[in-house]
Amino acid sequence: MSKVRELLQQKRYEEMWQMCCGFLDLNLEQFMSIQKRLLMEQIGLLKNCQLGRKIMRGAMPETVDEFRQQVSLTTYADYCPELLNKREDVLPAKTTRWVHTSGKSGEYPAKWVPWSEDFSGEFESVVTAVFLLAFCRGKGDMSRVREHLKVLFTLGPPESGSGAITAVAKEAIGYDFLPSNFTEGMVFQDIIRAGFAEALYQGIDVFGGLPSVLVAVGEQFKQRSGQINIRPILSHPKALARLLTGLVKSKLAHRPMVPKDIWKIRGIAGGGTDTVIYKAKVRELWGKYPLEVYAGTEGGVYAMQTWDYEGMVFAPSLNFYEFIPEDEHYKWQLDHSYQPKTVLLDEIKAGEAYELVITNLHGGSLARFRIGDLIRVISLKNGKLNVNLPQIIFERRADELIDIVGFGKLNERIVWQAIENTNIPYVDWIARKEVIEDKPMLHLYIELKDNYMASEKGVANAIYNELLKLDDKYNYNVYKVYGKPEVVLGIKPVEVTFLPKDSFMNYIAQRQAEGAPLGHLKPVHMNASDRVLALLSAKPERVREMEVAYEAKVEAVTK
Numbered sequence: 038m039s040k041v042r043e044l045l046q047q048k049r050y051e052e053m054w055q056m057c058c059g060f061l062d063l064n065l066e067q068f069m070s071i072q073k074r075l076l077m078e079q080i081g082l083l084k085n086c087q088l089g090r091k092i093m094r095g096a097m098p099e100t101v102d103e104f105r106q107q108v109s110l111t112t113y114a115d116y117c118p119e120l121l122n123k124r125e126d127v128l129p130a131k132t133t134r135w136v137h138t139s140g141k142s143g144e145y146p147a148k149w150v151p152w153s154e155d156f157s158g159e160f161e162s163v164v165t166a167v168f169l170l171a172f173c174r175g176k177g178d179m180s181r182v183r184e185h186l187k188v189l190f191t192l193g194p195p196e197s198g199s200g201a202i203t204a205v206a207k208e209a210i211g212y213d214f215l216p217s218n219f220t221e222g223m224v225f226q227d228i229i230r231a232g233f234a235e236a237l238y239q240g241i242d243v244f245g246g247l248p249s250v251l252v253a254v255g256e257q258f259k260q261r262s263g264q265i266n267i268r269p270i271l272s273h274p275k276a277l278a279r280l281l282t283g284l285v286k287s288k289l290a291h292r293p294m295v296p297k298d299i300w301k302i303r304g305i306a307g308g309g310t311d312t313v314i315y316k317a318k319v320r321e322l323w324g325k326y327p328l329e330v331y332a333g334t335e336g337g338v339y340a341m342q343t344w345d346y347e348g349m350v351f352a353p354s355l356n357f358y359e360f361i362p363e364d365e366h367y368k369w370q371l372d373h374s375y376q377p378k379t380v381l382l383d384e385i386k387a388g389e390a391y392e393l394v395i396t397n398l399h400g401g402s403l404a405r406f407r408i409g410d411l412i413r414v415i416s417l418k419n420g421k422l423n424v425n426l427p428q429i430i431f432e433r434r435a436d437e438l439i440d441i442v443g444f445g446k447l448n449e450r451i452v453w454q455a456i457e458n459t460n461i462p463y464v465d466w467i468a469r470k471e472v473i474e475d476k477p478m479l480h481l482y483i484e485l486k487d488n489y490m491a492s493e494k495g496v497a498n499a500i501y502n503e504l505l506k507l508d509d510k511y512n513y514n515v516y517k518v519y520g521k522p523e524v525v526l527g528i529k530p531v532e533v534t535f536l537p538k539d540s541f542m543n544y545i546a547q548r549q550a551e552g553a554p555l556g557h558l559k560p561v562h563m564n565a566s567d568r569v570l571a572l573l574s575a576k577p578e579r580v581r582e583m584e585v586a587y588e589a590k591v592e593a594v595t596k
Contacts, residue, residue, distance in 0.1 A: 066383075083404060092116070138334035156397065167328065191244055216231035217235060237270065255319070258296050331431055361394060392407065464540075469565055
């Protein structure tokens with residue numbers, strides 16, 4: 038039995054809170070002391086294993102500074118083929134679980150990452166902290182925590198990152214899944230229907246997952262609330278009371294019945310790139326904001342909100358954190374041979390954005406690993422809650438991936454091939470993730486050629502259909518367990534805007550005038566900046582005017 042479960046059963050709540058959430062009482066010096074001590078232990082493990090020696094290229098660092106100076110930043114390609122082949126004989130420690138996330142088309146179908154025995158044990162405390170913070174009304178509040186809480190299943194399979202979080206939390210807290218007859222391989226829509234049916238009798242206490250999925254689940258209930266067969270419920274007083282109460286609430290509010298009318302949720306935890314977009318809608322449907330969690334397959338849980346539901350705080354014990362300043366990240370974008378410099382948590386600045394770099398602790402396998410995310414520091418502490426650690430938010434992807442929940446993680450190759458497969462003549466294109474009418478979309482900006490006549494909607498539909506076909510080949514949609522994008526998001530998440538004629542030619546001319554090197558004249562295809570889009574969209578005579586405005590903005594921010 039896990040230590041967390043033992044404390045819960047014995048109702049040693051104060052000790053349980055301290056074990057899981059005690060890091061919130063640390064100051065920055067104490068936080069860094071834990072980080073550096075655990076990193077030195079991890080360096081020792083890396084030195085003594087084949088994979089570690091490969092990653093460190095023979096370096097034998099004796100200090101944290103030497104580790105950062107002598108070991109290069111890594112990506113998943115550096116761990117191939119060892120991790121792809123699940124070779125446990127080359128790892129720093131014994132493995133208890135292999136988890137995966139999406140791969141890279143043409144290189145590997147999925148990124149498999151091992152979680153060591155000690156890492157999994159520590160992860161149990163951190164993931165329990167997420168649930169405690171989602172339940173509590175304030176520091177140390179454990180009044181809504183107990184065993185056998187009813188949890189509506191909305192996450193992925195056990196080998197996925199979200200599924201692993203679910204499995205570990207279930208072991209730690211001892212909750213019960215709805216539906217109780219849930220088995221692997223069940224279609225997601227059937228799971229939800231069965232879960233709702235059972236929840237009428239047993240209730241729902243807590244659930245978590247991608248906020249977009251939580252919204253989709255709530256909307257499905259809303260649409261079907263008028264089709265509930267009341268006859269089987271008549272002989273079950275609790276279920277009947279829930280349903281009648283929900284009907285009354287919805288009638289008084291002059292709207293269809295939604296989940297919050299029937300169930301009073303104790304806690305919701307949510308994570309993913311679109312949390313900020315959907316959190317208000319989650320509250321509208323379920324009656325409570327989701328506690329935002331920053332997590333990933335490569336490192337488990339990185340950071341989480343506290344009970345004020347504002348900035349997230351890093352957990353110190355699973356990964357050692359480094360941060361690439363935004364200007365260093367842009368230098369690397371222009372020249373991939375450049376090794377960007379990093380800073381530590383006690384060196385970051387409020388208001389600045391950073392690319393996150395992690396080193397797994399407790400026998401994990403990833404060292405100085407670039408996970409491809411950009412975070413922003415909103416403050417260096419939360420004075421209101423007396424939490425003296427930096428507060429962060431998830432900003433966006435920092436690499437070429439565009440992550441559309443319900444659609445998948447799209448890279449340049451996949452998007453480019455989908456455009457090519459439509460046979461629509463074009464000069465060039467850029468793609469960005471944008472929120473359009475409160476929905477995250479893949480927004481493509483395309484300059485057509487040869488005076489080709491087409492509608493933006495027609496081209497968007499054609500590209501969307503080609504992307505669905507390419508998923509069969511590249512298996513890029515990590516969210517397909519939830520169903521098609523139209524089901525999850527309620528839309529086809531592709532938008533197209535045509536750029537004016539000669540947009541790319543004018544952009545190149547502008548870059549040449551600035552003295553840009555030959556290899557940097559064309560804009561990047563994926564995640565182009567606002568400045569790039571402004572230059573592409575503008576008429577030639579307005580380009581310099583926009584440049585002046587941009588330079589003034591940069592100068593103001595710098596000051």
